Amino acid sequence: MSIVELYPKEWQEKWEEKKFKDPSIIQTSLYPLITEGESVLGISPTGSGKTLAFILPLLQRVIKGEGNQVLVILPSQELASQVAEVTREWAKPLDLNVQIVLGGANVKRQLDRLKKRPEIIIGTPGRVLELIKVKKIKSHLIQTLVLDEVDDLVADTDFNATKGIIKSVMADTQIVAVSATGERILPELDTLFRQEPTVIDVTNEDTSKGLITHGFIITPNRKRTEVLRRLAHVEGFKGLVFFNQLGELGTVSDRLEFLGIDHQTLASDQHQVERKRAIHDFENGHTPLLLTTDLGARGLDFSNLEYVVQYDLARDTSGYIHRAGRVGRMGKPGTVISLINDTDRRFINKEYKELxxxxxxxxxxxGKLLEEKPDVIEEEKEEIKEVFVPKVKKAMQKPARKSNTEPPKKIKKKNRVKKQKNKGAKWKS
Incomplete structure (x- = not known):
């Protein structure tokens, strides 16, 4: 029997309305464990439906009007917003209240909404811990604590706040953690769980991943911006471009702006409004390129994303998996393009071998992405035509005369006697 048959009638209708097929392996595996109140660590590839895997069984356990019962922690504001949106969609038919608490947002407004005693709270570690300390979130009442994208939550930047939240809940609180990789999580099990959890790893059995093409473009570092320009002109191109350093991201953004290439940036030091606008424009196809870092794109899910571009190579195989996981979600195809020089070839080949x-x-x-080398001469003509010629023409343009009848201005010569020239210099010597 499919777990969909155990859903409320409203959910079954929504499932069909969204044209979802059979539940993924992680969704089927976690459902009975979570509904029975067990603590669990679920590991499955990105894009395999982990959000619904924990949200749906947890919402069925929530009792309306009983106050804070489920607390979901995520590593970034954008990811928290996405999960909150999905949760509200499925909580609405059950008349359950979902509240999101984010760092950088208006605290007073969040406090006012928390007074309504929402059943589900979703937020980022820093702000959630802050509200727990001032007793605005009653952590002792929380029945289930969810650690989404837990591999990022155990990173140095969020780990202290995450541990503080775990210590604040009761010893018998159900803890549900989900991750795309188990390497960084398994060594931290004793820290994350008060009691030994059930570990469900369906990485090898999961077949929800679409066909992903792993490709590379050989180009010198100084010409990588030019490659991005060409990719932006590929018909229907929508690419998430990864950088390792914010400084390089900013420099490339300036170059693309100079070349007139429409793009957006998503960085950790941007204001929340700017980040939200960048995500909106990219998601809705208003811009072909979104420049970001691993921190900026933590766990983000973009619909119909076909390309990931590594401007800088990921520092390790785990980073490559994280980036590649942005495409090929729920059976859709995708391509990962790495911009490399001759020195990088050995490193990228090693990653391909490991994967x-x-x-x-x-x-x-x-305007095309090819697997065969194009004619070099035509390529050079294209580059000159699209980049350099317009700028040369603009630079050579002379200001027009006010009218055709106006004669050119005569240059007045100074009426100076030749003997007087450099007179000061003569006396000085």
Whole structure:
């Protein structure tokens, strides 16, 4: 029997309305454990439906009007907003209240909404811990604590706040953690769980991943911005571009702006309003490129995203998996493009070998992404025509005369006697 048959009638109708097929392996595996109140660690590839895997069984356990019962922690504001949106969608038919608490947002407004005693609270570690300390979130009443994208929550920046939240809940509180990789999580089990959890790892059995092409474009570092320009001109291109350093991201953004290439940036030091606008424009196809870092794009899910571009190579295989996981979600195809020089080839080949994939050399030219090398001469003509010629023409343009009848101005010569020239210099010597 499918777990969908155990859902409320309103959910079954919504499931069909969204044209969802059979539940994924992680959704089927976690459902009975979570509904029975067990603490669990679920590991499955990105894009395999982990959010619904914990949200749906937990919402069925929530009792309306009984105050704070479920607390969901996420590593970034954007991811928290996305999960809150999904949760509200499925909580609405059950008439349950969902409240989001984020760092950087208006605290007073959040406090006013918490007075309504929402059943589900979703937030980022810093702000949630802050509200727990001032007793605005009654952590001792929380029945289930969810650690979403837990591999990021155990990173140095969030780990202290996450541990503080875990210590604040009761010893018998159900803890549900989900992750795309188990390498960083399994060593921290004793810290994250008060009692030994059930570990469900369906990485090898999961088949929800779409076909992903792993490709690379060989280009010198100084010409990588030019490659981004060409990719932006590929028909229907929508690419998430990853950088390792914020400084390089800003420099490339300035170059693209100079070249007239429409793009957005998503960085940790941007204001929340700017980040929200960047995500909205990229999600809705208003811009072909979104420049970001691993921190900026933590766990974000973009619909119909077909391309991930590594401007800088990920520092390790785990980072590559994280980036590649932005495409190929729920059976959709995708392509990961790495911009490399000759020195990088050994490193990228090593990652391909570890992931058991084959890397394909790609070429961006004439508005297309090709697997065969284009004619070099035509490529150079295209580059000159689209980049340099317009700027040279603009620079050579002379200001027009006010009217055709107006004669050119004569340059007045100074009426100076030749003997007087450099007279001061003569006396000085």
């Amino acid at each position: 058991d994939v084959v890397g394909v050399e790609l070429f961006a030219s004439h």
